[in-house]
Amino acid sequence: MENFQEEYKISQLISKEVLDELTLEESAIIQEWVGRSQENKKLYDAIKNGKRRLARDKYVGGLDTEGALEKFRTKIVPPKRTVKMWPGWIGRVAAVLIIAFLSGGVYFLSRNTIKPTQQVAQTSLNPGSSKAVLLLDGGEVFQLESTESDSIRESDGTLITNKEGKLAYTGVRNKGLETIYNTVKVPRGGEYSITLSDGTRVWLNSESQIKYPVQFEDDKRKVWVNGEVYFDVQPDKKRPFMAMVKDVEIEVLGTEFNVEAYPETDRVLTTLVEGSVKLTKASEEIIIAPNQQAVIRKSEKRFTVKNVDARVWALWKDGVIYCESERLEVIMSKLARWYDANLFYMNPSVKNKRFSIEVKRYQNIDKVLDILAATNKVRFEVHENNITIME
Structure with a gap:
């Protein structure tokens, strides 16, 4: 590196990269810097391989909001005096790591406006991935993974394709055959998406499932769900779309909505993003508009409706x-x-x-x-x- 100012800039960018907050332009700056020399690459690897993170966690664990900025200024802009730096590459690593840890800590404070005083032990728990189980009408069971690419033919001739964590159905309903059903179950630590035969797109969160006709009937489209599911329903005025959730029926023509109804909870929570839906429980009916949320519990007869930012409730699928x-x-x-x-x-x-x-x-x-x-x-x-x- 040419000078300390550039070291400071690069260390800030690397700390943002570790926090997953780097822009494409900033990423390009880092990559250009890494490519300049083998020394830069070694320094980058040293920071990214965990040394920076462990030190930052230790630092943040004892950080106080009042002293953080002062400590940051002291380290980055020292008083005018002679400073004896460590010689060679090790000294440069230490200098950049100190800056990176401090900038990461201050950035953390500015983003969350909280006082970090606790440490969390490192863990091997990893986030979920695209995985599910497909149950065909005849009882066959298929394990679905995002890394696989399969084609399955149902008994009515419908082609089922599985690719990159997405299941899709294509074909035409044979009126001479009885309606057959498939079920997709997503386990803990999983997610999956489906495109039904009518073009409706469905996203399933962890521990969720949906049962649906392989080909919908001529007068209606009906599915059964539990867990958390997001629908982007294909418009079809001749065939209303109905989602059965516990003892609640959700009816739409064409719309986007999120429904949450896990078995261990006693509520059905429906959040409308676009269009309109009608919810029915026994004799109780209600229609909600975009950015409204309807909640009803097992022991209740009436829905409770409130205004929300509907997109927020669907962020999990994004x-x-x-x-x-x-x-x-x-x-x-x-x-x-x-x-x-x-x-x-x-x-x-x-x-x-x-x-x-x-x-x-x-x-x-x-x-x-x-x-x-x-x-x-x-x-x-x-x-x-x-x-x-x-x-």
Whole structure:
């Protein structure tokens, strides 16, 4: 590197890269710098191979908001005096690592406006991936993976293709044959998407499933779901689309909506993104508009409706975990499904504490737990796939 100013700039960019916040332009700057010399490449690898992260975690664990900026200024802009630097490559690594750790810590503070005082042990828990189980009408079972590419022919002639984590149906309904059904089940730590025979697109979150006709009938399109599912329904005025969720019927013509109804909960939560839907439970009916959310519990006869930012509730299908002022129990349940983890609460009262969080869905869980623990309201211990939650 030519001078200390450039070292500082590069260290900032590398710290942003580790935090998954790098723009394409900034990434190009790093790659150009790495390609200049073998020394630059060695320095980059040293920072990225975990040395930077371990030191940053140790630093952030004891950071206080009042002293962070002052410490940052002291290290980056020292008083005018003679400074004796370590000689050679090792000294340059240390200098850049110090800057990277500090800039990472200050950046962390500015993004989350919290006081990090807790550490989370490193864990091998990995994010989920595209995987599911397909059950055909005749009882055959197929394991679906995003890395596989398969074609399956159903008994009515429908062609089922599986490619890159997406299942698609093509064919024409044979009116002489009885309607046959398929079921897709997504396990913990999984997700999958389907394009039904009418062109409707369906995204399934972890621990969710859908049962559907291979070819829809002439007068209606009816599916059965549980868990969390996002629908982008193909318009068809002649054949209304109906999703059966527990004891609630959701009827649409063409729309986008998210439904959450896990078996262990007693609620059905429907959030409308576009179009309109009619919800029915027994004799109770209600129609909701975009950016409205309807909730009904098993013991209730009437729906409760509130205004929301509907897109936020569908961010999971776009690779984002988002919760705003949500109970810790709800947040941890989402994480447990996605990372296939077991949860243990040392004190049940911590479940009711509220947090806001927005993180990328495909990163290791320790980054997520770091953010929650840094509020100083909760602590975590991770062993294998078990997470213990403490105050």
